[in-house]
Amino acid sequence: MSIKKRLLLSYIAMTIIPIVLFVLIATTLVSAFYKGMAGKDGGKGMPAFWETANQHRDLIAGVKFMTQTDPDRFTDSEFLKTTDEQLNRLHTGLVVLKNNQVSFTSPFVSNLHLNTEIQELQTSQTRERWGKSRYSIEKYTITYSDGTTGTVYLLSDLKSFFNEARKFFPLLLLSLLLVIGLTNGFLTFLVSRSFIKPLYTLKHAAEQIKEGNLKQEVELNRKDEIGELGASFEEMRIRLNESIHLQLEYEENRKQLISNISHDLKTPITGIKACVQGIQEGIADTAIKQEKYINMIAKKAEDMDHLIEELMLYSKLDLNRLPFHLEPIDLHLFLQDCVEELRLDPRMEEINLTFIVETDKPVPILGDREKLRRVMMNIIGNSLKYMNKVQKEIRVELFDDKTKATVHIRDNGPGIKSGVLSHIFDRFYRADPSRNTETGGSGLGLAIVKQIVEGQGGSVWAESQLGEGTSIYFTLPKTNNEGEQE
Structure with a gap:
C-alpha cells in the first residue's frame, strides 16, 4: 500500500472512529445520568429522558387546551387535584389565581417554599418566565363563565435535570476530547511507526556502510515508496560492495603486474650484466667468445625491447587509449593472406600449416587489419613455443554464421590442463609455475589477443586436451551490405 493511500485511510479513521466512540460514550453517559427520569414504570437512559419530556409536553398541552375550551374546570377541586397529581409526578405544580387571588396551590409548590414566587406571579404580566434558574413557569390567562378573569400557572422544577447536566456535559466534553486525543494519538503512532521503523533500518545500514561494513543487508519487505527506497539502497550497497571488491582485485592485479614486470625485466638484465662482466674480466679472451657474448647481449636486449x-x-588497450581503425574486411581473403605470409616464416619450415573454410563466399566484417594480424601472429606464435611433436601441425578454420564469423586455430601440441585453461588469457600468465623463459615470450601475447578481439565486439576462448593439442577460438560480428554490424 502506498504512503499516500495509507495517510488517506488514517485521516478517514481519525474522523470516523472518534465519532463512533463518542456516540457510544454519550449513550452510556445518558443511560447512567438519566436512568430514573421516567418514573417507576419508565425505562432507563435516553429513552426515559425523552419519554419524560414527551409526557411533560403532552400534559401541559392538555392543561392549555382546557384553559381555552373549558376554563370553569379550574374551579373544580377534584379536577385540580387529579391534574396536579399527574403534574407532580413530572416535577410540576399547579397554581390557579382568580381575580388575582390564589384559589389553588399545589402541595408540590408549597413544599418548595415558593411563597415569594407566587406573590410575584400575581403581579407578573409575562406569559412565561424563568424563576431562580431552576424553575420553568408557564402562564395561561382564562375567563370564567361568570365574567371574572383568572390565571393558571405551571411551575416545573428543573433541579434534577440541572444537577445531572452539571455533571453530564463536562463529562461529555471530556470524553470527546479524550476520544479524539487517544484515537488520533494511537493512529498517529501506528502510521508514524510504519515510517520511522524502516527509516531507522536505513539509518543503521548507512552507519554500517560508513564504518566499512558492506555485508549488512537491507530488507524492508514493503511495497510502498519506502520499500522502493530500501530496494534502491540495497542495490547501491551491492554495487558498492562489488566495486570495492573489484578495486581490491585491481590493486592486487597491479601489484602482480609490477612483480611480473620486475621479474621479466630482471631476467634479461641479469643475462646482459653477466655477459658484460665476462667481457670486462677477460673471460671472453677470444674473438669467438666475445662475439658469442655480444650476440647474447643483443638477444637479451631484443627480448627486453619486445x-x-x-x-x-597491452596498457594502451587496457586503458582504451589505442584507437581501432575499423574498415570493411573480407575475413576469408584476410585469413588466406595471413596463412600464406606465415608459410614464408622461417619458423614454419617444419610446421604443416593448413587453412580450411567451408564457403567460397566473402565473409564481411568491420575490423582493424593491423591488430587482427597481431591476433593471428600471437596465437600461432604461442603455439610454436610449445610444439613437442615430431609431426607438427597447425590448422586455421573459418566458420561463417549469419551474424558472426568464427576463427578456429588448432595445434597438436602438448595441450593445457583444464584447471589453468581459463587463465591463459590473463596478463603475464604462464602455465609453467616456475615461469621458465626458455621458450621466450612476455606472457602478454594471449592477453593482447583478448583485448583486441573484445575491443572489436568479439569474444575469445580456448579448448584443450592434454597430449592432443589446444584450440583457440575467436569470433567477430559480421556486417551487412552497407558495412554496418549486424
Missing part, C-alpha cells in the same frame, strides 16, 4: 613493446601495447 617485452616493453608488448607491455605498452
Whole structure:
C-alpha cells in the first residue's frame, strides 16, 4: 500500500472512529445520568429522558387546551387535584389565581417554599418566565363563565435535570476530547511507526556502510515508496560492495603486474650484466667468445625491447587509449593472406600449416587489419613455443554464421590442463609455475589477443586436451551490405 493511500485511510479513521466512540460514550453517559427520569414504570437512559419530556409536553398541552375550551374546570377541586397529581409526578405544580387571588396551590409548590414566587406571579404580566434558574413557569390567562378573569400557572422544577447536566456535559466534553486525543494519538503512532521503523533500518545500514561494513543487508519487505527506497539502497550497497571488491582485485592485479614486470625485466638484465662482466674480466679472451657474448647481449636486449613493446601495447588497450581503425574486411581473403605470409616464416619450415573454410563466399566484417594480424601472429606464435611433436601441425578454420564469423586455430601440441585453461588469457600468465623463459615470450601475447578481439565486439576462448593439442577460438560480428554490424 502506498504512503499516500495509507495517510488517506488514517485521516478517514481519525474522523470516523472518534465519532463512533463518542456516540457510544454519550449513550452510556445518558443511560447512567438519566436512568430514573421516567418514573417507576419508565425505562432507563435516553429513552426515559425523552419519554419524560414527551409526557411533560403532552400534559401541559392538555392543561392549555382546557384553559381555552373549558376554563370553569379550574374551579373544580377534584379536577385540580387529579391534574396536579399527574403534574407532580413530572416535577410540576399547579397554581390557579382568580381575580388575582390564589384559589389553588399545589402541595408540590408549597413544599418548595415558593411563597415569594407566587406573590410575584400575581403581579407578573409575562406569559412565561424563568424563576431562580431552576424553575420553568408557564402562564395561561382564562375567563370564567361568570365574567371574572383568572390565571393558571405551571411551575416545573428543573433541579434534577440541572444537577445531572452539571455533571453530564463536562463529562461529555471530556470524553470527546479524550476520544479524539487517544484515537488520533494511537493512529498517529501506528502510521508514524510504519515510517520511522524502516527509516531507522536505513539509518543503521548507512552507519554500517560508513564504518566499512558492506555485508549488512537491507530488507524492508514493503511495497510502498519506502520499500522502493530500501530496494534502491540495497542495490547501491551491492554495487558498492562489488566495486570495492573489484578495486581490491585491481590493486592486487597491479601489484602482480609490477612483480611480473620486475621479474621479466630482471631476467634479461641479469643475462646482459653477466655477459658484460665476462667481457670486462677477460673471460671472453677470444674473438669467438666475445662475439658469442655480444650476440647474447643483443638477444637479451631484443627480448627486453619486445617485452616493453608488448607491455605498452597491452596498457594502451587496457586503458582504451589505442584507437581501432575499423574498415570493411573480407575475413576469408584476410585469413588466406595471413596463412600464406606465415608459410614464408622461417619458423614454419617444419610446421604443416593448413587453412580450411567451408564457403567460397566473402565473409564481411568491420575490423582493424593491423591488430587482427597481431591476433593471428600471437596465437600461432604461442603455439610454436610449445610444439613437442615430431609431426607438427597447425590448422586455421573459418566458420561463417549469419551474424558472426568464427576463427578456429588448432595445434597438436602438448595441450593445457583444464584447471589453468581459463587463465591463459590473463596478463603475464604462464602455465609453467616456475615461469621458465626458455621458450621466450612476455606472457602478454594471449592477453593482447583478448583485448583486441573484445575491443572489436568479439569474444575469445580456448579448448584443450592434454597430449592432443589446444584450440583457440575467436569470433567477430559480421556486417551487412552497407558495412554496418549486424
